[in-house]
Amino acid sequence: DAKTTQPNSMESNEEEPVHLPCNHSTISGTDYIHWYRQLPSQGPEYVIHGLTSNVNNRMASLAIAEDRKSSTLILHRATLRDAAVYYCILLQGGSEKLVFGKGTKLTVNP
Amino acid sequence: EAGVAQSPRYKIIEKRQSVAFWCNPISGHATLYWYQQILGQGPKLLIQFQNNGVVDDSQLPKDRFSAERLKGVDSTLKIQPAKLEDSAVYLCASSFLGGARSYEQYFGPGTRLTVT
Numbered sequence: 001d002a003k004t005t006q007p008n009s010m011e012s013n014e015e016e017p018v019h020l021p022c023n024h025s026t027i028s029g030t031d032y033i034h035w036y037r038q039l040p041s042q043g044p045e046y047v048i049h050g051l052t053s054n055v056n057n058r059m060a061s062l063a064i065a066e067d068r069k070s071s072t073l074i075l076h077r078a079t080l081r082d083a084a085v086y087y088c089i090l091l092q093g094g095s096e097k098l099v100f101g102k103g104t105k106l107t108v109n110p
Numbered sequence: 111e112a113g114v115a116q117s118p119r120y121k122i123i124e125k126r127q128s129v130a131f132w133c134n135p136i137s138g139h140a141t142l143y144w145y146q147q148i149l150g151q152g153p154k155l156l157i158q159f160q161n162n163g164v165v166d167d168s169q170l171p172k173d174r175f176s177a178e179r180l181k182g183v184d185s186t187l188k189i190q191p192a193k194l195e196d197s198a199v200y201l202c203a204s205s206f207l208g209g210a211r212s213y214e215q216y217f218g219p220g221t222r223l224t225v226t
Contacts, residue, residue, distance in 0.1 A: 032213070042219055043114070043203065046216075102152055
């Protein structure tokens with residue numbers, strides 16, 4: 001399983017943008033970049049995913065580097081409810097097996 | 111749409127006892143997963159079902175853990191006998207089989223197991 005590297009923790013202020021980085025230097029051409037997050041005392045929830053192009057949805061944006069060796073999850077306006085552990089996961093096309101690392105714990109200050 | 115249901119939410123047992131967890135996936139989801147999440151770590155896949163059949167159980171400690179999914183809907187995960195290192199949150203997830211969103215897994219709230 002391809003490996004990702006994320007900072008252990010990050011801090012942000014409420015209503016400010018947050019950029020969560022993820023390095024995946026050994027990504028292969030068929031690996032999709034998925035992001036999940038886990039709120040306290042809850043199971044993980046899907047956030048967004050992409051292959052090559054940047055992606056936007058109602059929760060976040062995903063910016064993928066041109067060489068695909070890194071990506072950034074962007075929360076445009078952090079709220080207290082966004083405080084969670086964010087996981088960056090590589091998923092081979094057609095595969096369903098999520099391999100979670102330790103993720104980035106995001107703290108949002110009021 | 112109802113989410114993934116799990117019970118119980120919390121369980122405390124002594125080592126060497128047995129315990130069972132129950133999961134009811136989202137209606138229509140053919141694929142069901144059980145994960146183990148130890149404190150401070152990300153979830154680890156234990157077993158994946160597709161309808162009634164097992165797709166992947168490579169990380170399931172089969173000497174003490176067992177799981178079944180009768181009739182392709184509800185699932186039960188059992189530990190017998192439990193060890194101290196089994197203390198963790200056990201998460202159930204489900205997803206569609208095939209289709210445009212088969213990649214998206216929906217997780218339940220988990221069962222927190224404490225083995226003393």
